[in-house]
Amino acid sequence: MTKEQQKEQESLNLFYSTQTVIQKALAKLGYQNEMFDLLKEPLRLLTVRIPVRMDDGSVKVFTGYRSQHNDAVGPTKGGVRFHPEVNEEEVKALSIWMSLKCGITNLPYGGGKGGIICDPRKMSFRELERLSRGYVRAISQIVGPTKDIPAPDVYTNSQIMAWMMDEYSRLREFDSPGFITGKPIVLGGSQGRETATARGVTICIEEAVKKKGIELQGARVVIQGFGNAGSYLAKFMHDAGAKVIAVSDVYGGVHDPNGLDIDYLLDRRDSFGTFSQLFKETITNKELLELECDILVPAAISNQITAENAANIKAAIVVEAANGPTTLEATNILTERGVLLVPDILASAGGVTVSYFEWVQNNQGYYWTEEEVAEKLKKVMVDSFEKIYRTAQEYQVDMRLAAYMTGIRKMAEAAQFRGWV
Numbered sequence: 001m002t003k004e005q006q007k008e009q010e011s012l013n014l015f016y017s018t019q020t021v022i023q024k025a026l027a028k029l030g031y032q033n034e035m036f037d038l039l040k041e042p043l044r045l046l047t048v049r050i051p052v053r054m055d056d057g058s059v060k061v062f063t064g065y066r067s068q069h070n071d072a073v074g075p076t077k078g079g080v081r082f083h084p085e086v087n088e089e090e091v092k093a094l095s096i097w098m099s100l101k102c103g104i105t106n107l108p109y110g111g112g113k114g115g116i117i118c119d120p121r122k123m124s125f126r127e128l129e130r131l132s133r134g135y136v137r138a139i140s141q142i143v144g145p146t147k148d149i150p151a152p153d154v155y156t157n158s159q160i161m162a163w164m165m166d167e168y169s170r171l172r173e174f175d176s177p178g179f180i181t182g183k184p185i186v187l188g189g190s191q192g193r194e195t196a197t198a199r200g201v202t203i204c205i206e207e208a209v210k211k212k213g214i215e216l217q218g219a220r221v222v223i224q225g226f227g228n229a230g231s232y233l234a235k236f237m238h239d240a241g242a243k244v245i246a247v248s249d250v251y252g253g254v255h256d257p258n259g260l261d262i263d264y265l266l267d268r269r270d271s272f273g274t275f276s277q278l279f280k281e282t283i284t285n286k287e288l289l290e291l292e293c294d295i296l297v298p299a300a301i302s303n304q305i306t307a308e309n310a311a312n313i314k315a316a317i318v319v320e321a322a323n324g325p326t327t328l329e330a331t332n333i334l335t336e337r338g339v340l341l342v343p344d345i346l347a348s349a350g351g352v353t354v355s356y357f358e359w360v361q362n363n364q365g366y367y368w369t370e371e372e373v374a375e376k377l378k379k380v381m382v383d384s385f386e387k388i389y390r391t392a393q394e395y396q397v398d399m400r401l402a403a404y405m406t407g408i409r410k411m412a413e414a415a416q417f418r419g420w421v
């Protein structure tokens with residue numbers, strides 16, 4: 001393997017590349033190696049095997065994970081992913097990113113993340129219910145409203161959160177809405193959580209265009225992924241007067257340089273964010289990423305913009321709604337080319353921010369209006385964007401490193417005060 005190939009291989013390993021940036025961020029902030037030693041790995045990783053009775057009477061055993069990166073600041077928090085490609089390294093990296101997101105937005109949490117290796121698109125409603133409940137039973141010892149609070153992520157939704165909350169409440173023998181966020185409103189969910197990730201991305205786009213001197217009105221936007229994050233984002237961009245010219249799902253995308261009919265697409269997508277099979281003329285995800293546009297938003301999975309295609313990205317602004325869509329090699333290429341890259345741990349932090357609001361409302365038993373939630377979210381996101389933009393300028397670093405520096409500071413301070421380092 002050549003040096004370049006090895007570099008790219010390392011860049012594609014989310015866990016390894018996260019550790020690389022953490023090390024740089026801590027060094028910039030003047031921390032010793034001991035702090036890196038503490039923060040480079042999750043404190044806890046639980047692997048579980050979940051037997052599920054399938055509809056045909058057979059038993060299938062699924063593997064799941066829950067990773068808790070660091071709880072110096074407070075209980076850990078983060079979503080649960082149901083996806084065939086879930087793996088230990090990815091879950092660990094995702095839990096570290098949750099710590100950083102909570103640090104950036106100044107939430108009283110550390111980061112956690114969970115996942116189950118499965119393909120929910122091939123499972124029935126009742127099989128999914130049994131799997132969700134089985135997962136909660138398997139991880140119940142290490143989670144809870146004051147320990148670790150799960151939430152939705154790829155291919156999980158408010159129905160799955162409802163089953164998980166119900167199972168946890170049964171185990172504990174009292175109603176525990178604060179165990180999980182992203183619940184249906186009638187079960188203690190928050191106004192605005194469903195759209196929170198996309199709202200947060202929208203606010204970042206509004207800030208980023210100001211920095212780049214681009215008018216949002218009429219700007220051409222391309223979005224990869226049409227699930228929770230991507231589909232609402234398309235709607236918000238359309239409502240803001242931008243021209244959404246291409247969107248995609250796992251199978252491919254649709255493109256119209258004059259702007260797509262977003263309401264139609266929203267109406268036709270299924271609960272897994274798929275719609276493209278309804279169309280005859282489609283483009284590949286690879287083609288979508290390289291389209292002529294002003295703003296590109298990867299809102300699906302990781303490692304989409306790599307050393308291979310970074311030079312072909314035409315957008316002036318890339319805003320990462322997905323976790324880990326751009327490798328470190330690609331980050332360098334885009335930055336050198338003058339593309340403003342708003343990193344995932346900032347851009348997608350709207351979800352966990354409103355999850356925090358949901359948890360606060362559950363704890364106090366008093367609920368806020370959609371306007372109150374939107375106003376509070378806006379303040380958190382604008383402040384976070386500015387903080388990171390200023391850090392990038394002050395230290396002459398890219399937005400990703402600036403976001404890591406901002407996100408890790410509170411955790412490092414808390415660990416020091418606790419006497420861990």
Ligand SMILES: NC(=O)C1=CN([C@@H]2O[C@H](COP(=O)(O)OP(=O)(O)OC[C@H]3O[C@@H](n4cnc5c(N)ncnc54)[C@H](O)[C@@H]3O)[C@@H](O)[C@H]2O)C=CC1
Pocket residue numbers: 152153154155156197224225226227228229230248249250251272273274285299300301302321322323348349351352
């Ligand atoms: N839902 C949330 O609150 C948050 C989500 N995120 C991140 O945003 C991204 C999307 O999450 P959600 O919208 O919640 O998921 P989702 O499950 O609602 O939608 C996923 C979308 O990605 C597409 N997709 C899946 N595999 C793909 C592939 N190989 N290539 C292209 N497209 C593919 C699906 O077809 C679907 O349109 C993920 O990276 C997730 O971690 C980040 C923060 C919060």
Ligand SMILES: O=C(O)CCC(=O)C(=O)O
Pocket residue numbers: 077078079080101149150151152153181182323348349351352353355356
């Ligand atoms: O809402 C949450 O608590 C976590 C959302 C999440 O998993 C993420 O930001 O990646």
